[in-house]
Amino acid sequence: MRYNIAMISDYFFPQPGGVESHIYQLSSKLIDRGHKVIIITHAYKGRTGVRYLTNGLKVYHVPFFVIYRETTFPTVFSFFPIFRDIIIRERIEIVHGHGSLSSLCNEAILHGRTMGLRAVFTDHSLFGFADAGSILTNKLLKFTLSDVDHVICVSHTCKENTVLRASLDPLMVSVIPNAVVAENFRPLNYVEPSEDGQTGTRLPPINLLGPDDTITIVVISRLFYNKGTDLLIAAIPRILASHKHVRFIIAGSGPKAIDLEQMVERNVLQDRVEMLGPVRHEEVRDVMVRGQIYLHPSLTEAFGTVIVEAASCGLYVVCTQVGGIPEVLPARMTQFAKPEEDDLVAATGRAIAALRANKVRTERFHDQVKMMYSWTDVAARTERVYEGISGALPEEEFYGIHAAGAWTATRGRAGVQSFALMDRLKRYYGCGIWAGKLFCLCVVIDYLIFVALEMIYPRSGIDIAKDWPKKRIDGSPNRDKFASLNRSRSSRHRDKR
Structure with missing residues (x-):
């Protein structure tokens, strides 16, 4: 199956680093496998607006205020309007966030679930449990991952750390390491x-x-x-x-x-x-x-x-x-x-x-x-996660026959998360005596903002972006793709006439 995927993180090129390289290489290999991938990050010095990288990889540089180590100021709701516009314009189906400390990542998963999108989170870091910074980060991560479809960690140690920090079922977490070209x-x-x-x-x-x-x-x-x-x-x-x-x-x-x-x-x-x-x-x-x-x-x-x-x-x-x-x-x-x-x-x-x-x-x-290590293998394993959360892969095959049965018995649900507001509120309410109520309030406000945006800026008023033309294996342009674009253009002309 072909998926439209949005990779979202505060950390991307031109800043060097492991997370930045991971996002770029994974996106490129997923495009090679036939998927559509865009990247949403904040504006860097000299990089604003929309840019195209190798093989048609589109990058949205959103103008948000950076406070520390290339992390944007967390606002919870102000990112929603432009995020919704990009998601509708690019016909995104899966939101894939990277980085526990990325404000754009955490907010995008919340907004994506409100819009009825599948959500995946990749954790690249380890955090403790004693200092104030780690405690606040872990509570934020628990909020974000309470309503996520699946979590990917880059090592088994990282998986153990993430499961403890966010109180996750281990079956929800897969280990897919980084790679190198x-x-x-x-x-x-x-x-x-x-x-x-x-x-x-x-x-x-x-x-x-x-x-x-x-x-x-x-x-x-x-x-x-x-x-x-x-x-x-x-x-x-x-x-x-x-x-x-x-x-x-x-x-x-x-x-x-x-x-x-x-x-x-x-x-x-x-x-x-x-x-x-x-x-x-x-x-x-x-x-x-x-x-x-x-x-x-x-x-x-x-x-x-x-x-x-x-x-x-x-x-x-x-x-x-x-x-x-x-x-x-x-x-x-x-x-x-x-x-x-x-x-x-x-x-x-x-x-x-x-x-x-x-x-x-x-x-x-x-x-x-x-x-x-191979990025092609990493992309194939990530693609399998997408198939599992979208229901294209049977639950017994994705989680294992015995594991899936145990999960359904203990969690009271199947592997595919429900988008119903009441179901989401139940998941957030269990995050703590006071934090659970605050999280539920955030979700309700987010849902009301979504309804208001649907009324004020209807989807019909947002232009749909054309996909980057693909190439055949022999290097010749895909004529079927151009033919479909021409048919869509001619149909719009007939409607205008």
């Missing part, structure tokens, strides 16, 4: 494997490192506290003091960049620590191939796409053993460390020693990563 992250001297079974697989030449050869450690990250920048600041002087022929290349920006620069100046490490500042996503590979080790000191991480990209470039990965990171790469590609200064320094030392002793065959990493 391996062709865009090749090692510097990569040699394509031979397809001749007799000659076997060709491997790039092994770069043997001598005791006096320089080893470069690469760090590419947003310089925030949760990314372990304080841990990095403490570890770099100790690593460089213990290893004479080692240097660092650090790329990224954030509020901790000043602290990092002060550390470099205080320890007089300007000749051994190169700071590049922010880099574009298409420049990441060129930075990575300059090194032999990738250091990822994050304090919390649901998946960590950047470490997959680093391994694909042939780098040995040193990373903290937190969140979903241990699920991403096999042990032969990584050195794990506790999120502590001493253990991170020790793990980096073990990685340096392993490379100097040539115990790690990093030239094999690219082909292995290419076999493990």
Whole structure:
């Protein structure tokens, strides 16, 4: 089946990051599979209005006020009029939101359900349960996911975290990891494997490192506290003091960049620590191939796409053993460390020693990563979620025969969510003694706004956007598509006459 899908999040290009790359790559592969996909995000500097990306991917940059880390100011209801206009104009059937902290995502799922659309949410982050920020975020997530059709998490650890935070039935949550475009992250001297079974697989030449050869450690990250920048600041002087022929290349920006620069100046490490500042996503590979080790000191991480990209470039990965990171790469590609200064320094030392002793065959990493992660596979699995929530896939097949029966018995409903207002209010009312009543009030107001918009701005007054012309596999234009457009034009002319 062909679906019209709206990917909605505050986080998208030109801002670099894992969520941004995930949305773009998933959307592109879904378009390749025959679906229509648009992206709704806020306006960035120099990017406003409507833009078309590769393969007809349309991006709506909505002009909303940004308050912190590219997140828009939450207004709950003010996004509804323009959201409704876009949804009707593009004939959207499924709303797919990304990011727990994205205001546009949370509001779009609420409005989409009010308009009778199927809703999917993808969680890319991990949150705690003790601090005030996490408590408020978890309550907001519980509000959003009380009336969602299905949830996707990027790792099993992320699934456990999301199920606990939002009090979800685990059957409502699927695990679909991120992926990487391996062709865009090749090692510097990569040699394509031979397809001749007799000659076997060709491997790039092994770069043997001598005791006096320089080893470069690469760090590419947003310089925030949760990314372990304080841990990095403490570890770099100790690593460089213990290893004479080692240097660092650090790329990224954030509020901790000043602290990092002060550390470099205080320890007089300007000749051994190169700071590049922010880099574009298409420049990441060129930075990575300059090194032999990738250091990822994050304090919390649901998946960590950047470490997959680093391994694909042939780098040995040193990373903290937190969140979903241990699920991403096999042990032969990584050195794990506790999120502590001493253990991170020790793990980096073990990685340096392993490379100097040539115990790690990093030239094999690219082909292995290419076999493990594929955006085509991610798109196929996401498509199956769409089929499950729309009823195209039998409930027994989507959830499992025994699981579906247990779910219906415990939840009192089938896998497909009801759009009835009373059913929605029942789901929201169970979110808490006071929060449940507040959530129900928000839903009622949202429904009244929807009714008012239907009366003031009827659907008949909104122009329907033409779909991007598709191409056949052989590259020739789809004549059936153009023929249908011509027939619709001629019918409108006859109506005018």
